[in-house]
Amino acid sequence: MKYIYSASLLFLSLLMFGQSRHLLWDISPDESIRWNVEKAQAHSDHIEMSGLNVSAILTYGVDESGQLINTKSLIFPMLRTVPNNTHASLHQDFDGEEQPIIHVDGVRVKEFPVTFNLKGILNIASRTNTGISIERSIFPSRDKTACIERIIIQNTTRESCNVSVNFTPATIRTPAEKGVYGEYIISVNLTHQGSFRLLPAETIELGLIYSGRKTCDQPYNFSPGYELGKREKFIRELFESLILDTPNDTLDQAFAFAKIRAAESIYDTKGGLMHGPGGGAYYAAIWANDQAEYVNPFFPFLGNLEGNESAINSFRHFARYMNPDFKPIPSSIIAEGVDFWNGAGDRGDQAMIAYGASRFSLAYGHREIATEFWPLIRWCLKYLEIKKSEEGVIASDSDELEGRFPAGDYNLSTNALTYAAYRSASQLAVELGKPDTAELYLKKAAELKRAIEHYFGATVQGFNTYRYYAGNDKLRSWICIPLTMGIYDRKQATTEALLSPYLWTENGILTEAGSETFWDRSTLYAFRGLFNSGATERVMPYLSYYVAKRLLGDHVPYPVEAWPEGNQRQLSAESGLFCRVITEGLFGINPLGFNQFELLPRLPDDWNFMTLKNVKAFNHNFDIEVSRKGSEIVVKIHSPGIPDFERILEKDTPLQVEIR
Numbered sequence: 001m002k003y004i005y006s007a008s009l010l011f012l013s014l015l016m017f018g019q020s021r022h023l024l025w026d027i028s029p030d031e032s033i034r035w036n037v038e039k040a041q042a043h044s045d046h047i048e049m050s051g052l053n054v055s056a057i058l059t060y061g062v063d064e065s066g067q068l069i070n071t072k073s074l075i076f077p078m079l080r081t082v083p084n085n086t087h088a089s090l091h092q093d094f095d096g097e098e099q100p101i102i103h104v105d106g107v108r109v110k111e112f113p114v115t116f117n118l119k120g121i122l123n124i125a126s127r128t129n130t131g132i133s134i135e136r137s138i139f140p141s142r143d144k145t146a147c148i149e150r151i152i153i154q155n156t157t158r159e160s161c162n163v164s165v166n167f168t169p170a171t172i173r174t175p176a177e178k179g180v181y182g183e184y185i186i187s188v189n190l191t192h193q194g195s196f197r198l199l200p201a202e203t204i205e206l207g208l209i210y211s212g213r214k215t216c217d218q219p220y221n222f223s224p225g226y227e228l229g230k231r232e233k234f235i236r237e238l239f240e241s242l243i244l245d246t247p248n249d250t251l252d253q254a255f256a257f258a259k260i261r262a263a264e265s266i267y268d269t270k271g272g273l274m275h276g277p278g279g280g281a282y283y284a285a286i287w288a289n290d291q292a293e294y295v296n297p298f299f300p301f302l303g304n305l306e307g308n309e310s311a312i313n314s315f316r317h318f319a320r321y322m323n324p325d326f327k328p329i330p331s332s333i334i335a336e337g338v339d340f341w342n343g344a345g346d347r348g349d350q351a352m353i354a355y356g357a358s359r360f361s362l363a364y365g366h367r368e369i370a371t372e373f374w375p376l377i378r379w380c381l382k383y384l385e386i387k388k389s390e391e392g393v394i395a396s397d398s399d400e401l402e403g404r405f406p407a408g409d410y411n412l413s414t415n416a417l418t419y420a421a422y423r424s425a426s427q428l429a430v431e432l433g434k435p436d437t438a439e440l441y442l443k444k445a446a447e448l449k450r451a452i453e454h455y456f457g458a459t460v461q462g463f464n465t466y467r468y469y470a471g472n473d474k475l476r477s478w479i480c481i482p483l484t485m486g487i488y489d490r491k492q493a494t495t496e497a498l499l500s501p502y503l504w505t506e507n508g509i510l511t512e513a514g515s516e517t518f519w520d521r522s523t524l525y526a527f528r529g530l531f532n533s534g535a536t537e538r539v540m541p542y543l544s545y546y547v548a549k550r551l552l553g554d555h556v557p558y559p560v561e562a563w564p565e566g567n568q569r570q571l572s573a574e575s576g577l578f579c580r581v582i583t584e585g586l587f588g589i590n591p592l593g594f595n596q597f598e599l600l601p602r603l604p605d606d607w608n609f610m611t612l613k614n615v616k617a618f619n620h621n622f623d624i625e626v627s628r629k630g631s632e633i634v635v636k637i638h639s640p641g642i643p644d645f646e647r648i649l650e651k652d653t654p655l656q657v658e659i660r
Contacts, residue, residue: 082179238259244611275291346397466482527539
C-alpha cells in the first residue's frame with residue numbers, strides 16, 4: 001500500500017527552511033497530476049513539450065481576475081534561420097490573440113479555469129461567464145511540424161443555447177533571406193467555425209492547429225483526434241516501460257514523468273535523430289555533456305526506439321571529428337549535423353564522450369555497435385592521456401559550466417569522468433576480447449584515482465572533501481562527482497559538505513558556496529552519488545523534498561536546468577539524470593558487460609519493498625524486486641524464459657548478475 005509524502009514533506013520543509021512550502025498540485029488516480037484552482041488563486045507556469053518536428057513552450061495559469069492564461073512559444077528545429085548557428089531554430093510566439101472568439105447567446109465568453117491536468121498533455125477545464133464549459137487539450141504532434149489545441153465546448157444548462165465561433169486564420173511568412181531554406185510559412189487554422197445550436201449536455205469540438213512549413217511543402221490536413229491518439233500512445237508506451245514502484249508515490253510519479261521529458265525531446269533532422277536539450281534555445285544539435293554523458297547511458301534501460309537511435313547517432317556524429325593530430329572533438333555538433341560549436345574550448349568533452357559511449361555500449365548490449373564505437377572511445381582516452389600533467393591529472397580548458405564559474409587548468413569533474421571512462425572502457429574491452437587493453441585501462445584508472453586524491457583532496461570550509469581546482473577555497477557542487485563515479489575515499493565529509501547550509505538550499509545544491517546559482521544537474525549527480533556511497537538515510541529526505549517540489553510545487557513537473565540563468569528551463573537531459581538517480585543510484589545498477597551488471601540496491605529503512613519493472617537493458621526485459629524479510633533484504637530478478645535470480649543482499653556488497 002502506498003502512502004503520500006506531501007504532508008511529511010511540508011513538515012520536512014518546515015524543519016529545513018523555517019517555513020512550509022505550498023504544493024499546488026496533487027497526484028490523480030490516472031497517474032496525471034492535477035491543480036484544482038482555488039478562488040482568487042493567481043498563478044502561472046510554463047512547460048515544454050516536444051515532438052519529432054516541433055517543440056512547444058506553453059505558459060498557462062490564472063490571472064488576477066481568475067481568467068485563463070494561455071500563450072505559446074513554438075520552436076521549429078528543422079526550419080533553420082540565418083545565421084545557421086546553435087540557436088537558429090525558427091521561433092514564433094502567440095499571445096492568445098490568435099484564439100477563436102466565442103459567444104453564447106450574444107455574450108462573449110470568458111474562461112475561468114477550474115482544473116489543470118498534466119500527463120504529457122496539458123488539459124484545462126474551465127467554467128465560463130455563460131452557460132457553457134470549455135475543455136482544452138494542448139500538445140505537440142508526435143511526428144508533424146505542428147502544435148494542436150483541441151477545444152471541447154459543452155452546454156451545461158438545461159436549455160438550448162446558440163454558440164458562435166468567430167475565427168480569422170493567421171498566416172505568417174518569414175523573409176526568404178533569413179531562412180536557410182528560404183521563406184517559411186507559419187499558419188494558425190481552426191477545424192470548425194460558425195454558429196451552432198447546442199442542446200443541453202451537447203458538445204462541439206474544435207481543433208486549433210499551429211503549423212510551420214517550407215514554401216515548397218504543401219499544407220497538411222490535420223486530424224486533432226488522430227494527433228491526440230498518437231501523443232497518448234507515446235506516453236502510454238513510456239509509462240509501461242521501466243516502471244518504478246515504491247512506497248513513495250510522489251517519487252514513482254516524478255520518475256514516470258521524467259521519462260516523458262527525457263524521451264520526447266528528440267528531433268528528426270536531416271542528420272538523423274538528435275536528442276536536444278530544448279529550453280527554447282538548443283535544438284537539432286547534440287552536446288558532449290547533455291547527450292553523451294547525461295542521457296545516452298539511460299536510454300537502453302528505457303528501451304525507447306528513438307532514444308536508443310538518437311544515442312547511436314550522436315556518437316557517430318562525434319566520431320566524425322576524430323583526427324590524427326588529437327585536436328579536441330567539438331563540444332557540440334549543431335544545425336542538423338552540418339556545423340559545430342566549440343566556443344568554450346575543451347570542457348572535458350573527451351572524458352564525457354568516452355564515459356557515455358562506454359556506458360551506453362555496455363547497457364545496450366549489441367556487439368556490432370560496441371565494436372563501431374570502440375575506436376571513438378580509444379581515441380578519446382588517448383587524447384586524455386596527452387593532456388595528463390606530471391602530477392597525473394587531466395587538463396581541460398573549462399568544464400561543463402563553460403567558464404560561468406572558475407575551473408582552473410585541472411578540474412575535478414574532468415578527472416572523475418576520465419576515471420569512470422577508464423573503468424567502463426576496461427569492461428567493454430573484456431567483452432570485445434581485448435584483455436590486455438582491459439588490464440591497461442584498469443591500471444590507468446587506479447593511477448588516476450591516486451592522483452585525484454593527491455591533487456584534489458583538501459579541507460575546504462572545514463570539510464575534509466575536495467577542492468574543485470588548485471586554489472579553490474569555496475565548496476563547489478561538483479565535489480559530488482567522485483561519489484557518482486565510484487570514488488568513496490572522502491564520502492563521509494563530502495556527504496556532510498553537500499548537505500550543509502553552505503551548499504544545500506530549498507532549490508537544491510548551490511553551484512558554489514555563497515552564490516545564489518543552482519543547476520539541477522549537480523543536485524541530481526549528488527543524489528546518485530550519495531546513494532552509491534551508501535548514504536541512503538541521509539539523502540532520502542532531501543530527494544523526497546526535491547521530487548515533491550519539482551513535481552507538485554509551483555514550477556512543474558520536471559527537473560530544470562538552472563537559476564537565475566534560463567528561468568528554470570525544463571531541459572530534457574536533466575530528466576534523464578533524474579531517472580539515473582533511480583536506476584544507478586537507488587537500485588545501484590552498474591553495467592559490466594552486454595549481459596552482465598552489478599546490482600547494489602539501497603532500500604531505505606522505512607520501506608519494505610521497491611521494484612523496477614520492464615527494464616529493457618542488457619538484451620533482456622526484466623524486473624528487479626527488492627523486499628525486506630525480517631532483518632534480511634532479498635533481491636529477485638525475473639526475466640521471461642530464464643530461471644529467476646534470487647539472492648540475499650549483504651551490506652555494501654554488490655551482486656553480480658548475468659542474464660542469458
